[in-house]
Amino acid sequence: MTTKFTPDHEYIRVDGETGIVGITTYAQEQLGDIVFVELPAIGKVLRKGDEAAVVESVKAASEIYAPVSGEVVEVNSLLTSEPGMLNSAPEGEGWIFKLKIADSAEIDSLLDADGYADLTL
Template identity: 55%
Template sequence: MTQTYYTEDHEWIRVDGDTATVGITDYAQEQLGDLVFVELPEAGRSVKKGDTAVTVESVKAASDVYAPADGEILEANSALSSEPALINSSATGDGWLWKMKLSDKGQLEGLMDEAAYKNHIG
């Protein structure tokens, strides 16, 4: 069963077993504006919860995207290299950033569900 969690920093993490797909929320991409560049992580890289995993740049600013849990990067969304605007048009779909193998699913317990996240952003 796939579950989606949200962080206070506006990342989403969609978990299916021990594998997770990570991206930024619609709210985050709206705040950033038109994205023009994404620095993607290398497959095989280990990340700790809270580490900067990706940097996205918009016409307004650059922003770090943090790992919502510990794990190993399995794959980055290579389509974003040539089309970073996919994040603007489909932040929770085709605009995903990376897939990872989770090393501690217990870290998900501190994250928000969709209702809590909607409440968080007001």
């Protein structure tokens, strides 16, 4: 599995034609305690950069953007009742949605771990 990052602090873990999307550890630290997550609809078709979800914290609401184009095939409905999972395990159990990737070439335009780390220094 390959993990790539956006400058907006989303990650995508690529597993074949599917991408698992969420927010990075850095993003959840900046947001503070997360109290609500608005998940995308299954079947929703997103273009790279489209707003896919909304995360609300005690500090602010933040849009989550699609790192690549594709169709939402699964959402982490556990976040509806336990939004704090985004704080405790943002890059693990706190993933937000899964996407059937439409154009795998878009993945190449994303940041690798080193490139993302340079952004957050």
